[in-house]
Amino acid sequence: MTKDDVAGCFEYYADLAEGLDAKQKAPVSLPMETFKSYVLKESLGVVALITPWNYPLLLATWKVAPALAAGCTAILKPSELASVTCLELADVCREVGLPPGVLNILTGLGTEAGAPLASHPHVDKVAFTGSNATGSRIMASAAQMVKPVSMELGGKSPIIVFEDVDLDKAAEWTLFGCFWTNGQICSATSRLLVHYDKTLKFIATAKSEGATILSGGNRPKHLNKGFFVEPTIITDVTTSMQIWREEVFGPVLCVKTFSNEDEAIELANDTHYGLGAAVISNDPERCDRVAKAFRSGIVWVNCSQPCFCQAPWGGIKRSGFGRDLGEWGLENYLSVKQVTQYISDEPWGWYQPPSKL
Numbered sequence: 191m192t193k194d195d196v197a198g199c200f201e202y203y204a205d206l207a208e209g210l211d212a213k214q215k216a217p218v219s220l221p222m223e224t225f226k227s228y229v230l231k232e233s234l235g236v237v238a239l240i241t242p243w244n245y246p247l248l249l250a251t252w253k254v255a256p257a258l259a260a261g262c263t264a265i266l267k268p269s270e271l272a273s274v275t276c277l278e279l280a281d282v283c284r285e286v287g288l289p290p291g292v293l294n295i296l297t298g299l300g301t302e303a304g305a306p307l308a309s310h311p312h313v314d315k316v317a318f319t320g321s322n323a324t325g326s327r328i329m330a331s332a333a334q335m336v337k338p339v340s341m342e343l344g345g346k347s348p349i350i351v352f353e354d355v356d357l358d359k360a361a362e363w364t365l366f367g368c369f370w371t372n373g374q375i376c377s378a379t380s381r382l383l384v385h386y387d388k389t390l391k392f393i394a395t396a397k398s399e400g401a402t403i404l405s406g407g408n409r410p411k412h413l414n415k416g417f418f419v420e421p422t423i424i425t426d427v428t429t430s431m432q433i434w435r436e437e438v439f440g441p442v443l444c445v446k447t448f449s450n451e452d453e454a455i456e457l458a459n460d461t462h463y464g465l466g467a468a469v470i471s472n473d474p475e476r477c478d479r480v481a482k483a484f485r486s487g488i489v490w491v492n493c494s495q496p497c498f499c500q501a502p503w504g505g506i507k508r509s510g511f512g513r514d515l516g517e518w519g520l521e522n523y524l525s526v527k528q529v530t531q532y533i534s535d536e537p538w539g540w541y542q543p544p545s546k547l
């Protein structure tokens with residue numbers, strides 16, 4: 191899946207790059223006829239792209255493709271846990287004729303490679319995807335030079351399942367939304383809010399489909415080595431518990447019940463994060479209401495996790511700011527310059543001409 195997504199993302203931004211020239215010199219309407227003004231979109235310059243270990247190539251591509259499309263020179267610092275595919279990407283870029291120095295890969299530890307890169311005075315912008323703790327450190331060092339940053343951080347995303355749905359479909363999206371790629375997804379919908387009436391049936395369905403209910407959380411018996419955790423579903427959670435509030439970045443789904451729409455929305459939004467959120471219901475008006483009420487950057491209706499490079503990706507609150515993907519991802523690497531011209535033949539008239547007397 192990743193290779194196709196990577197190629198698709200480069201193709202998408204190649205198209206947007208071709209369209210950029212036509213967007214130059216967009217006129218700005220002014221209230222005075224003696225002036226005219228237009229806007230230039232210019233590359234930000236040298237950008238540092240710092241990326242995490244999950245989806246190492248795809249998440250790097252979400253930044254490299256728009257940065258190059260915007261005309262930036264990029265220094266990509268991949269995760270020290272998963273750098274190889276990014277080095278391969280550099281080889282491909284060289285093979286297809288990208289001029290030397292336009293894309294640079296800097297491997298190494300966060301403290302030894304990432305931190306000096308982020309604080310380097312010749313870096314014009316830092317685009318970061320990773321944990322909140324690292325994002326906060328990068329923001330603090332960038333602030334010393336008033337350097338722009340964009341932050342794609344963690345989440346603890348909710349999925350609300352209303353009582354009017356087909357249970358099998360809801361169960362599939364709920365499991366996919368949390369357990370896909372072992373839950374190592376920033377936007378994993380790991381807090382399930384399910385209407386009370388459906389709870390027992392929902393759990394029974396999940397049981398019949400082989401999920402581990404109220405037990406998981408252990409190392410699978412047949413895997414003695416490595417970092418494996420059974421898919422885990424936890425009920426009887428309170429909203430003050432760590433498991434409800436903090437990102438696990440693993441296959442753990444917390445379940446709470448609600449009795450009406452307002453309560454579901456309140457529980458969904460009761461988090462410092464605001465990346466993804468999902469609603470499952472057969473009532474389109476309710477889906478619209480809930481989509482508007484969610485405090486998040488991404489909303490999925492009757493699904494969870496689909497991701498298209500044409501649509502904006504990113505969060506609010508402590509999930510970050512700025513957007514990857516879509517035309518918004520390109521804007522991340524462009525600055526906006528106004529050019530305003532005085533077009534009248536008359537003098538400006540601030541200084542009165544000397545008296546003829």
Ligand SMILES: NC(=O)C1=CN([C@@H]2O[C@H](COP(=O)(O)OP(=O)(O)OC[C@H]3O[C@@H](n4cnc5c(N)ncnc54)[C@H](O)[C@@H]3O)[C@@H](O)[C@H]2O)C=CC1
Nearest residue numbers: 241242243268269299300304305320321324342343344376
């Ligand atoms: N919002 C989004 O789109 C996404 C967010 N994430 C988040 O990423 C996290 C998991 O990724 P990790 O690699 O564990 O995150 P991490 O924050 O530990 O590392 C991310 C990158 O930052 C670098 N780094 C570490 N310390 C640094 C420092 N002091 N200065 C500069 N760079 C430094 C690392 O070497 C790595 O390249 C989760 O919190 C997840 O939610 C992951 C994917 C997508």
Ligand code: BAL
Nearest residue numbers: 245374375376377497
């Ligand atoms: N699904 C894109 C990468 C992520 O959410 O971690």
